[in-house]
Amino acid sequence: MDSFVTHLECSESRERHDHDRLHGLSRAGKPLLVRYDLVAIAKAVSKDDLNRRAADMWRYRELLPMRSRDRLMSLGEARTPLIDLSADSAGHGYLLVKDEGRLPTGSFKARGMAVAVTMAKAFGVVRLAVPTAGNAGAAAAAYGARAGLDTFVFTPEDTSEVTVREIGYHGAKVFRVHGLINACAQIVRTRTQEMGWHDLSTLAEPYRIEGKKTMGLELAEQLGWALPDVIYYPTGGGTGFIGMWKAFDELEALGWIGPHRPRMVAVQTTGCAPIVRAFDDGMDHVPEPWDPVETDVPGVRVPKPLGDRLILNVVRESNGFAVAVSDEQAHATRERLARERGVHLCPEGAICYAACQADIAAGRVARDQHIVLFNTASGLKSPMPDRSRQYESGSPLTA
Numbered sequence: 001m002d003s004f005v006t007h008l009e010c011s012e013s014r015e016r017h018d019h020d021r022l023h024g025l026s027r028a029g030k031p032l033l034v035r036y037d038l039v040a041i042a043k044a045v046s047k048d049d050l051n052r053r054a055a056d057m058w059r060y061r062e063l064l065p066m067r068s069r070d071r072l073m074s075l076g077e078a079r080t081p082l083i084d085l086s087a088d089s090a091g092h093g094y095l096l097v098k099d100e101g102r103l104p105t106g107s108f109k110a111r112g113m114a115v116a117v118t119m120a121k122a123f124g125v126v127r128l129a130v131p132t133a134g135n136a137g138a139a140a141a142a143y144g145a146r147a148g149l150d151t152f153v154f155t156p157e158d159t160s161e162v163t164v165r166e167i168g169y170h171g172a173k174v175f176r177v178h179g180l181i182n183a184c185a186q187i188v189r190t191r192t193q194e195m196g197w198h199d200l201s202t203l204a205e206p207y208r209i210e211g212k213k214t215m216g217l218e219l220a221e222q223l224g225w226a227l228p229d230v231i232y233y234p235t236g237g238g239t240g241f242i243g244m245w246k247a248f249d250e251l252e253a254l255g256w257i258g259p260h261r262p263r264m265v266a267v268q269t270t271g272c273a274p275i276v277r278a279f280d281d282g283m284d285h286v287p288e289p290w291d292p293v294e295t296d297v298p299g300v301r302v303p304k305p306l307g308d309r310l311i312l313n314v315v316r317e318s319n320g321f322a323v324a325v326s327d328e329q330a331h332a333t334r335e336r337l338a339r340e341r342g343v344h345l346c347p348e349g350a351i352c353y354a355a356c357q358a359d360i361a362a363g364r365v366a367r368d369q370h371i372v373l374f375n376t377a378s379g380l381k382s383p384m385p386d387r388s389r390q391y392e393s394g395s396p397l398t399a
């Protein structure tokens with residue numbers, strides 16, 4: 001079998017681009033989307049066929065861009081669990097957390113990088129570069145090492161220490177940058193040609209979104225080829241948000257799911273909420289970068305995402321909305337869930353939980369809805385306050 005890809009399509013002009021060579025953005029400078037021969041896929045594979053395959057993201061291989069001759073750059077991307085937190089929703093619906101922290105390098109970024117690095121290697125790339133809030137850099141470093149590629153990572157100087165060290169530990173060249181992810185992206189954009197890099201920035205190449213799409217494919221299969229009523233997703237660059245929506249369209253075209261779609265909720269923080277502001281203002285794009293950025297939730301610290309139009313389109317098409325919570329709410333929620341429910345979310349997962357609880361309380365989302373929220377990374381990758389006390393042997397213990 002070769003791939004079922006027919007072409008790459010400019011997300012704005014719809015202009016076709018060849019899929020048998022390496023691309024970045026479209027000729028119009030916009031993200032490229034991978035298109036498949038869905039009629040041929042429907043004939044080639046059935047839902048039942050999947051049951052005979054390993055429980056990982058590659059089981060959806062017909063809906064992914066690799067060709068049969070391409071070596072998969074895999075680090076064991078096992079299916080991630082759905083954790084039931086329904087009791088907290090205080091209604092009759094379900095509240096499930098899809099825990100993406102179980103993936104290689106501890107975040108959902110593994111899905112996108114596994115596919116993007118597989119394709120980069122297949123097309124003969126030798127040097128990668130990525131601007132990152134941290135997790136994408138860790139995944140690029142690990143998959144880059146797997147593929148034997150030289151990887152350059154640019155990250156804001158306040159990125160969590162464990163992540164910066166992880167990136168370097170995988171052998172990537174890691175640079176701390178004074179500024180936010182847009183400053184890092186600017187460095188990658190302007191130095192790419194001179195350095196001979198393949199730019200892995202969010203949506204600047206077509207394949208990370210295909211890997212992230214597997215979150216949607218996997219979720220549909222886990223729920224018995226049905227979709228929830230509402231999805232909460234922490235939205236920075238929006239790859240997963242856009243990717244899941246694409247996955248649902250492809251699944252419906254295959255006849256594997258019906259027309260029911262979740263309301264897609266883009267969650268940000270009050271200190272950096274460009275998508276929320278654009279949505280509330282009725283805009284179809286983000287006119288100005290968010291300034292000043294005042295949030296310490298790294299994944300959503302994106303002042304103006306490249307895929308702004310695509311994100312806002314998904315929000316509107318799905319009858320969803322965009323919502324922001326404060327950093328204080330995020331941190332309090334994260335710690336409360338860890339203490340009271342044993343579930344350690346990353347800050348980005350915690351903003352989804354906090355937003356969802358607020359929306360249920362405000363009646364924006366009905367109590368009987370089936371809700372899935374994404375915990376996009378392991379809580380262990382983010383700083384935790386030290387709650388330990390010193391103990392001297394033999395001294396009395398208080399509760």
Ligand SMILES: Cc1ncc(COP(=O)(O)O)c(C=O)c1O
Nearest residue numbers: 135236237238239240299348376
């Ligand atoms: C933990 C975490 N959650 C969410 C995001 C935002 O992801 P996306 O680019 O798909 O919007 C990031 C991106 O850096 C992240 O690291």
